[in-house]
Amino acid sequence: MNDAQRDRWNGDSGHRWVAERRRHAGVRQNLMPHLWAAADIKPGERVLDVGCGCGENAAEAARRGAIVTGIDFSEPMLAAARDLTSEVTFVLGDAQTYPLKDFDLIVSTFGVMFFDDPVAAFANLRSGLRPGGRLAFLCWQPQSRNEVFSIMMRAFDAPIDDSADPFANPEWVSDLLAGTGFRGITMVPLAEPARIGTDVADLLEYQSGAPLVRNFEGPREPGFAAMAAEYGARQRPDGVWVTASAWLVTASTAG
Numbered sequence: 001m002n003d004a005q006r007d008r009w010n011g012d013s014g015h016r017w018v019a020e021r022r023r024h025a026g027v028r029q030n031l032m033p034h035l036w037a038a039a040d041i042k043p044g045e046r047v048l049d050v051g052c053g054c055g056e057n058a059a060e061a062a063r064r065g066a067i068v069t070g071i072d073f074s075e076p077m078l079a080a081a082r083d084l085t086s087e088v089t090f091v092l093g094d095a096q097t098y099p100l101k102d103f104d105l106i107v108s109t110f111g112v113m114f115f116d117d118p119v120a121a122f123a124n125l126r127s128g129l130r131p132g133g134r135l136a137f138l139c140w141q142p143q144s145r146n147e148v149f150s151i152m153m154r155a156f157d158a159p160i161d162d163s164a165d166p167f168a169n170p171e172w173v174s175d176l177l178a179g180t181g182f183r184g185i186t187m188v189p190l191a192e193p194a195r196i197g198t199d200v201a202d203l204l205e206y207q208s209g210a211p212l213v214r215n216f217e218g219p220r221e222p223g224f225a226a227m228a229a230e231y232g233a234r235q236r237p238d239g240v241w242v243t244a245s246a247w248l249v250t251a252s253t254a255g
Contacts, residue, residue: 108137134253142245173247
C-alpha cells in the first residue's frame with residue numbers, strides 16, 4: 001500500500017474530510033451529472049469506485065442498479081461510507097495493487113491522483129476490467145483555472161504551479177492510459193459552479209484548517225483579509241459559489 005497516502009488519509013486529512021464531507025459533496029455536485037452520463041451505468045453491471053471516500057458516489061451507483069464495490073485506504077472514510085449505505089461492498093485497500101477482476105465499469109471522482117506509481121495503478125485497473133469494460137473518472141484541471149484551490153493559494157502567496165499535478169495535463173493522461181492498454185480515450189473540460197460554503201465566516205473557519213494556512217510562517221491576517229474579499233465577491237443568498245474546473249476522462253478496453 002502507498003504508505004504516505006495511507007498515513008495522510010488515516011490521519012488528520014481523513015478525519016477532516018469526513019467532518020467536511022457535505023461541503024465536499026457540494027463542491028462536486030454539478031460535476032457529477034457529467035460523470036454519470038459518461039459512465040452510462042446499466043442495471044446489474046459490476047462497478048468499482050476507486051477512492052470511494054465516504055461512499056456518496058458508490059451509493060448513487062448502487063441506486064442506479066449496479067453491483068458496486070468501493071475501495072479506499074482511509075479507514076475513517078470507509079467507516080462513514082458503511083454508515084451511509086449497506087448496498088455497497090466497501091474494501092480497505094490500495095487500487096494500485098489490490099487484486100481486481102471482472103468489473104464492467106471503473107469510476108472515480110478525484111480519487112486516481114494519489115497513486116505513487118500511476119503506470120502500475122492503471123495497469124492494475126485495466127486488468128480488473130472485462131473485455132469491453134469502461135473507465136470514467138474526474139480529475140482536476142490546472143490550479144490556475146480552479147477557484148476551489150486558487151483563491152486560498154493567492155491569498156497566502158503560494159506559487160500556483162500548473163505542472164504540479166500531472167493529471168491536469170491531458171496529454172500526460174492520454175499517454176498514461178494508452179500505455180496501460182486503454183483505448184477510445186477522451187478528455188472533456190468541465191467548468192461548473194460549486195458551492196464551497198455558506199458564507200465568508202464559514203469559509204474562513206474551514207480554510208484555517210488547511211495545511212497551507214496552518215503552516216504559513218508569516219502573519220495570517222492579510223491572507224484572511226484577501227480570502228474574505230474574494231469569497232465575499234462570490235457570496236449569493238444560498239452560499240458562496242466558485243468555479244470548479246475538471247477533466248472528464250473516459251476510456252475502454254475495446255479495440
